Amino acid sequence: MSCCSARPKGQSAPIAPAPLRPATIRLVMAGPMRSGKTSLVQSMMGIYTKQPSPTIGADVNVLHLKTGEHPSSPGVVRLLVYDISGSPHFSSVACAYYKMADFFFLVFDASDRDSFRRVADFRARTSTLRPGAYAFLVGNKADRRANEPFTSPLRVSREEGEKKAAEWGIPYFEVSAKHETGVRELFAQVCAARLVG
Numbered sequence: 001m002s003c004c005s006a007r008p009k010g011q012s013a014p015i016a017p018a019p020l021r022p023a024t025i026r027l028v029m030a031g032p033m034r035s036g037k038t039s040l041v042q043s044m045m046g047i048y049t050k051q052p053s054p055t056i057g058a059d060v061n062v063l064h065l066k067t068g069e070h071p072s073s074p075g076v077v078r079l080l081v082y083d084i085s086g087s088p089h090f091s092s093v094a095c096a097y098y099k100m101a102d103f104f105f106l107v108f109d110a111s112d113r114d115s116f117r118r119v120a121d122f123r124a125r126t127s128t129l130r131p132g133a134y135a136f137l138v139g140n141k142a143d144r145r146a147n148e149p150f151t152s153p154l155r156v157s158r159e160e161g162e163k164k165a166a167e168w169g170i171p172y173f174e175v176s177a178k179h180e181t182g183v184r185e186l187f188a189q190v191c192a193a194r195l196v197g
């Protein structure tokens with residue numbers, strides 16, 4: 001007789017606990033052309049290049065982020081980052097991705113007032129197509145803005161960014177993909193929001 005047959009009759013075999021799998025989060029990078037969406041993803045991956053090609057349609061990257069100790073988390077989040085072209089030519093492709101986002105980064109170029117104006121269109125489209133998703137307003141290229149005279153009409157101040165984000169009821173982050181300033185902190189917010197959400 002095998003030692004394994006000692007289980008009482010009618011009782012099924014114990015099921016081994018399934019290993020915790022990383023939670024998957026879909027993050028969509030949205031915003032005007034040349035605001036630096038691709039550069040931000042590259043910066044986060046430590047592969048920032050000076051002249052990235054304009055995104056054709058959409059690119060997908062997978063990032064694994066540590067969440068720290070948390071009872072409901074295996075310690076790692078799997079982030080699917082959908083990097084969407086800001087070109088109006090791809091707006092129908094973009095809308096298909098917007099509909100499945102858990103999070104949006106609404107990226108604009110903080111050294112370009114026109115980019116700041118245009119990010120409002122992306123906010124309107126994303127919040128209509130995916131009203132429940134978390135969003136962050138992201139002022140990129142803070143390094144470039146810092147080099148301009150304080151009075152430059154192109155420059156978008158931190159206060160203006162914060163005011164717009166408050167109007168939309170979302171957080172504001174000022175970053176530089178080039179200098180890797182604030183980029184890790186920004187992506188970490190996704191994990192933090194996910195864990196409290």
Ligand SMILES: Nc1nc2c(ncn2[C@@H]2O[C@H](COP(=O)(O)OP(=O)(O)OP(=O)(O)O)[C@@H](O)[C@H]2O)c(=O)[nH]1
Pocket residue numbers: 031032033034035036037038039040049050051052053054055056084085086087140141142143144175176177178179
């Ligand atoms: N100075 C500075 N330049 C940046 C920064 N981020 C991006 N750039 C530059 O801005 C240009 C556009 O960057 P991309 O990352 O291609 O912009 P994008 O938003 O992905 O553009 P599309 O794919 O066309 O929508 C590139 O020449 C980058 O090198 C930054 O933080 N600082």
Ligand SMILES: [Mg+2]
Pocket residue numbers: 037038039053054055083084085
């Ligand atoms: Mg791009």
